Amino acid sequence: MSPRLRRGERPFPPDEDLPEPARPAGLLLDARLHLLDRQVVDVDEVPTAIVDDLELTESRDEPRTLLVSALLSGPVLGTRILGGRPPSSRLHRVRWSHVAAVGTVVRLGVHGDQLDVLWVERWLRDRVIGRIPGGRHDPE
Amino acid sequence: MILSDLLDAPVHDGAGRRLGFVVDVRLVLDGPLDGGVLVAPRAHGLLVSPRTSTSFLGYERTGERAPALLARWLQRRHRGTFLVLWEDVVAADPDGVRLASAYRRWSPALPEP
Numbered sequence: 001m002s003p004r005l006r007r008g009e010r011p012f013p014p015d016e017d018l019p020e021p022a023r024p025a026g027l028l029l030d031a032r033l034h035l036l037d038r039q040v041v042d043v044d045e046v047p048t049a050i051v052d053d054l055e056l057t058e059s060r061d062e063p064r065t066l067l068v069s070a071l072l073s074g075p076v077l078g079t080r081i082l083g084g085r086p087p088s089s090r091l092h093r094v095r096w097s098h099v100a101a102v103g104t105v106v107r108l109g110v111h112g113d114q115l116d117v118l119w120v121e122r123w124l125r126d127r128v129i130g131r132i133p134g135g136r137h138d139p140e
Numbered sequence: 141m142i143l144s145d146l147l148d149a150p151v152h153d154g155a156g157r158r159l160g161f162v163v164d165v166r167l168v169l170d171g172p173l174d175g176g177v178l179v180a181p182r183a184h185g186l187l188v189s190p191r192t193s194t195s196f197l198g199y200e201r202t203g204e205r206a207p208a209l210l211a212r213w214l215q216r217r218h219r220g221t222f223l224v225l226w227e228d229v230v231a232a233d234p235d236g237v238r239l240a241s242a243y244r245r246w247s248p249a250l251p252e253p
Contacts, residue, residue, distance in 0.1 A: 003148065003161055004191035011159055014190075014219035018247040021225060024184060026170030028250060031143055031181075033164060033198040054143040056183065059171070066183035066226065067171045072142060085144055097176030109177050 029102065031068075039105045040071065040094065042112035048094075049073035049117045051106060055093060070095050071106065073117050092117035145234040148192045154230070154241030160188040162237060164198075166223060166250075186229065186237065187248050189221040201248040221248045 029035065031054060040049040053072040059065040074091035094117055100109035112118050129135045143165060151159045164187040171180030187201065198204070200218035205211050228243035 003150070005158065005160055009158065010190050010220060011153075011157055012220060012222075012245070016220075018222055018245055020249065020251075021185075021223065021246040023251055024168045024170060026168045026179065026182075028184065029167045029169065029181060030187065030198065030201070030250060031165040031167055032147065033201075033250075035167075036143070056141045056143060056146075059182075061172070064227075065171075066141075068167060068181040085142070088142075091142075095176075096178070096180050097174050100177050102178070 034102065035071075035106065038102075040073070040108060041105050042108045042115075043100070043110060044112075046112050048108065048112035048115065049092070052076040053091065068096055071099070092119075141232075146186070146232060146237070149232070149234060150236045151186070151188045151224075151239065152236060153239050153243065159239070160190045160220070161192045162186050163189040163192060163218075163221065183226045185223045185225040185246070186232075187221060187223055189218050191217065198250070201250045203252075222246060223248045 035051050035054060038051045039047055040051060042048045049071070050073055051071050052074055053076065054068050055070040055072055056066050057069040059067050070093040072091040072093060074086055076086060079085050092115075094108065094115055098108045098110045098115075099106060101107040108115075113122070146162050146165055149162045151162060153159055166184045166187060167181035168184040169179050169181050171182040173179050189200070197214060199211050199214040200221045222245040224239055224243055224245060228240045229237060230240050231238040
């Protein structure tokens with residue numbers, strides 16, 4: 001069962017009306033709600049990856065400020081079911097500076113071919129599909 | 141650090157009392173531009189709930205009311221969810237999050253853009 005506080009352990013009454021915090025100037029996003037598991041498409045609208053995780057880095061200019069520095073994509077299905085996390089070498093980074101827009105999908109401002117995240121597809125295309133007769137051109 | 145290190149981590153106050161679990165991280169797009177076209181998201185706060193499961197649909201922090209039965213059930217499950225601002229976080233690692241003694245709880249509602 002997922003961790004939870006039992007009723008007797010809850011430190012606050014559940015139906016409290018809490019005040020709204022001062023709204024910051026920028027767009028607000030909830031990481032899990034608006035970014036995780038979203039499709040990433042490149043500048044040509046080609047599906048490139050799924051946002052499996054986010055890399056968080058402390059700002060160099062302002063200590064104690066945590067910034068999202070990259071989208072991470074990799075084999076996370078097993079660890080989501082069984083717990084733990086894949087080794088960082090298995091997660092591919094897409095730098096946040098490549099992100100052009102966040103909506104129903106995350107749009108990149110670069111071509112997917114330039115990103116490490118697609119190396120498996122490129123390898124399969126060049127080494128396997130490309131060696132099948134007719135595998136190097138569109139169907140006629 | 142990666143986001144998964146924070147999600148579902150237990151949250152304690154300055155006195156060591158357990159308050160709940162991190163169910164999401166609220167980000168605000170007001171960080172540095174860093175050569176891109178979209179500014180980097182900055183951690184604005186943590187959403188803390190008494191339970192970890194089924195919060196990913198966000199019914200307890202949006203005005204979504206449909207489908208009515210599901211919305212009501214999920215809002216009820218996540219009563220007691222609150223937002224703590226990142227300034228009030230003293231330590232955050234996979235073992236847990238510790239808040240400052242004078243932390244404040246805020247409404248988890250996500251303002252309309």
